[in-house]
Amino acid sequence: xxxxxxxxxxxxxxxxxxxxxxxxxxxxxxxxxxxxxxxxxxxxxxxxxxxxxxxxxxxxxxxxxxxxxxxxxxxxxxxxxxxxxxxxxxxxxxxxxxxxxxxxxxxxxxxxxxxxxxxxxxxxxxxxxxxxxxxxxxxxxxxxxxxxxxxxxxxxxxxxxxxxxxxxxxxxxxxxxxxxxxxxxxxxxxxxxxxxxxxxxxxxxxxxxxxxxxxxxxxxxxxxxxxxxxxxxxxxxxxxxxxxxxxxxxxxxxxxxxxxxxxxxxxxxxxxxxxxxxxxxxxxx
Amino acid sequence: xxxxxxxxxxxxxxxxxxxxxxxxxxxxxxxxxxxxxxxxxxxxxxxxxxxxxxxxxxxxxxxxxxxxxxxxxxxxxxxxxxxxxxxxxxxxxxxxxxxxxxxxxxxxxxxxxxxxxxxxxxxxxxxxxxxxxxxxxxxxxxxxxxxxxxxxxxxxxxxxxxxxxxxxxxxxxxxxxxxxxxxxxxxxxxxxxxxxxxxxxxxxxxxxxxxxxxxxxxxxxxxxxxxxxxxxxxxxxxxxxxxxxxxx
Numbered sequence: 001x002x003x004x005x006x007x008x009x010x011x012x013x014x015x016x017x018x019x020x021x022x023x024x025x026x027x028x029x030x031x032x033x034x035x036x037x038x039x040x041x042x043x044x045x046x047x048x049x050x051x052x053x054x055x056x057x058x059x060x061x062x063x064x065x066x067x068x069x070x071x072x073x074x075x076x077x078x079x080x081x082x083x084x085x086x087x088x089x090x091x092x093x094x095x096x097x098x099x100x101x102x103x104x105x106x107x108x109x110x111x112x113x114x115x116x117x118x119x120x121x122x123x124x125x126x127x128x129x130x131x132x133x134x135x136x137x138x139x140x141x142x143x144x145x146x147x148x149x150x151x152x153x154x155x156x157x158x159x160x161x162x163x164x165x166x167x168x169x170x171x172x173x174x175x176x177x178x179x180x181x182x183x184x185x186x187x188x189x190x191x192x193x194x195x196x197x198x199x200x201x202x203x204x205x206x207x208x209x210x211x212x213x214x215x216x217x218x219x220x221x222x223x224x225x226x227x228x229x230x231x232x233x234x235x236x237x238x239x240x241x242x243x244x245x246x247x248x249x250x251x252x253x254x255x256x257x258x259x260x261x262x263x264x265x266x267x268x269x270x271x272x273x274x275x276x277x278x279x280x281x282x283x284x285x
Numbered sequence: 286x287x288x289x290x291x292x293x294x295x296x297x298x299x300x301x302x303x304x305x306x307x308x309x310x311x312x313x314x315x316x317x318x319x320x321x322x323x324x325x326x327x328x329x330x331x332x333x334x335x336x337x338x339x340x341x342x343x344x345x346x347x348x349x350x351x352x353x354x355x356x357x358x359x360x361x362x363x364x365x366x367x368x369x370x371x372x373x374x375x376x377x378x379x380x381x382x383x384x385x386x387x388x389x390x391x392x393x394x395x396x397x398x399x400x401x402x403x404x405x406x407x408x409x410x411x412x413x414x415x416x417x418x419x420x421x422x423x424x425x426x427x428x429x430x431x432x433x434x435x436x437x438x439x440x441x442x443x444x445x446x447x448x449x450x451x452x453x454x455x456x457x458x459x460x461x462x463x464x465x466x467x468x469x470x471x472x473x474x475x476x477x478x479x480x481x482x483x484x485x486x487x488x489x490x491x492x493x494x495x496x497x498x499x500x501x502x503x504x505x506x507x508x509x510x511x512x513x514x515x516x517x518x519x520x521x522x523x524x525x526x527x528x529x530x531x532x533x
Contacts, residue, residue, distance in 0.1 A: 053494050078496055086494040092442050093487030097434060097503055099414045105504030107495035118504050136506075138293060138412065140441035154495065 004028035005162060005193055006052055006084070010061035013047055013217075021047035023217035024061070029162070029195055029210070034188055036204035036225060037197045038238055039214030045197040046089070048214065049164050052195075053086040082111055085160030089167045091147035100142070100150050101126070101135045107158040118157075125156035129183055145176040152183070162193040169200060181207070205229055205242035206267040213237065226264060244271045287350050292412040296341040301511035302415040303422070304518035305407055308335075311522025312403030316396050318529040322388075325395035327532065331525060332402035340410045350409065354401050362394040413437050418505050431501045439484070446480055447473070 007028040013021050021044050029035050029052075037045050050056040051063055054070055054077050062069045065080060088094045097103040101122055108118040126132045129149040134142065142150065148168065155163065163184075169177050188194050198204055204211060204225055211225035215237045221228040228234055230249070235241050241249075244265060248258050258265060258274045265271040292298075297305065312332045319325035333351075337344050368381045407416070414437075417430050450473050454460065459469035492501075508514075 050490065055490050055493055074498065077493075078498075081494060081496045088487070088491055088494075090487065092445075093484055094491040096438055096488065096492070096501065097414065098438050098441075099412070099506075101506070102414055102503040106497070106502070109502035109504060110496040110498070115504070122504060138289070138414075139438070140445075141293075158495065 003031050004064075005031040005066060007064040007067075008048070008051065008058075008061065009064060011051060011058040011063060012060040013051065013056060013058050015047075020217055022051070022058070025214075025218050026061075027212055027219045027222055029193065029212075032191065032193055033210040034208050035193070035195045035210040035212060036208035037195060037212045037214065038199070038201070038204055039197075039220075040237065040239070043214040044217040045214055046166055047217070049086060049166055049195075049197065052162075052164055053084050054080045055086075078111075082158055083160055084162045084164060085155035085158055087151050087155050087163070087165040087168060089170065091144065091151045094151045094154070095139050095147060098138050098140065100131065100137055100139060103139060103150060104154045104157050107154055111158060121157040121159065122153075125153040128156055128186070129153045130179065145172050148172065149180070152180075156187075160192070162195065163187060164195045166197050167199070168196060169198060169203065201229065201238060201240060201242040202244065202268070205245060226266065244268060247271060287346055288408050289412075291340075291342050291346060291350070291409040295410050297339070297410045298412075299508065300410075300514045301508035302411050302419040303511065304514040305411050306416075306419050307515060308518040308522045309403050309407035311519070311525055312406065313400050315522075315525045315529050316399030316403060318526055319396060319399065320529065320532070322391040322395035324529050324532040325392070325399045328525060328529065329395070329399040329402045332399065332406050336402070336406045336409055340406075342409050347405075347409070351401070351405060354405075355398075358394060358397055358401065362390055365390045365393070414503075415506065418503075421505075427500050434501055434503075435488075442484065443477070443481070446477065450476060 007026075008022075009026055011022050011025045015021055023044075025044070025048070027048075037048065039045050047056065051058060054063075054072065057072060064070070065083070070076065070080060095103050096106065104122045104125060105118055108121050113121070123132070126135055129152050131146065131149050131153060134146060134150075139147065139150065148171070152165070152168070165184075168180060168184075172180065184194055184196075196208075208225045210222070211228050212222045213220040213228060213234050220237055221231060221234050226245070229238075229242055230245055240246075244267065248265065248271070251258060256278060258271075258278060263274075265274045312328065315328045316325055319328055333347065336342050337347050366382060366387070411419075413433070417433055417437075420433075421427075421430055451459075454469045454473065458465070459472075460466045
């Protein structure tokens, strides 16, 4: 694996009620990657994310950032949290201020930036998530999807190098999911490492270039999603395989190989194209 | 919620809170400076007219927001005017209307009325986040302002949680009879306590994740022509105070 920006080494963590949330878990997140974290409910995804941002401290093992163990002092945490932006699953637990613009300014103000810089960052990140028009609206009048975008803007305004999102697509309609995807793709193109926890296998298969599969607080598999998502133990842990991969596999069983041009369809659109091309090819003798 | 709607949707939403605060303060000074009930009533009328015609708050909504404080004002005025007397009559207790104090009661009530309209003006034209930033400029201790910010935000989160839980309970016949209602209410309350605890923990985590170390800091809004609007507010406010000096 190339340079990892964040890594867990044999990390264990127990909550107060003694349920082990992470159990001797080791994994790494590659710099500049699009990483999807998959796992059943309760597999430890959220606990993992809280460790990446230094909110939780491992009971055993250590978290590395850029190869160096995390420094849990006040100044160490300041540095880490400016580097790793964490977007929580429930927007209502992340938004404090009643006004959109104020809330987005919260992170950069905490970083101690001067007012001019904060103002610029707030406007830039509102623009990035397409919420400029709602900047003066009260948070409680926004829809769920809009609240979610404000949360993302609030983290973007801190200009992190790594953006960690806990189920960002949950509760969003298809159009809004597409919009969010565009935003994330733009950020990734600008060099940001993006880590997403999701239950959507099709999305992970099509979008991610790195997959992390968790099961009962442990790493079950990691690597290229096109490979690991087809493994038997991963399929049984996640309760299925991505639709596109499944169709390719079934077609292969009846002797149609869509991969023969050395290209593997990963999204539904690409799959349709490949099938149409295949049919055309068979029609022309 | 009505106050909330007006605060975000009135003609003077984009006017700096300093101007609105100054005007409201002048209104209160005028209310105390008013020498007679008639003058205080005139001040109250001016302040409500400014809210309705100036800031463009619908009259009906204004009256609905004003109704609860006015009801309390009426109740306290009545309790001042009427007293129970245990000594005079042979039957034991008698109602006593203190006519001699009438002018004092009228004075106090009319002043309170004027103060209420002054505060309503501020509440109906200025969102709470603006009022908090105004208080911050007045050097009110940060801890109080942080509490205000959090209370205000959690108010909506909680009311939504109450609404959702009650809807879910009603959907499963939770409020059909009195006994069932009592039990559902108990369930709602205990559920809310747990939710409050969990949400406060989640908020704390979220604050930490965004590098917070105690005080809540936000960017202040900037307003166009704030000097001009402050001058207008102060001048008109002073005129109102001067009016109380001219009127008997």
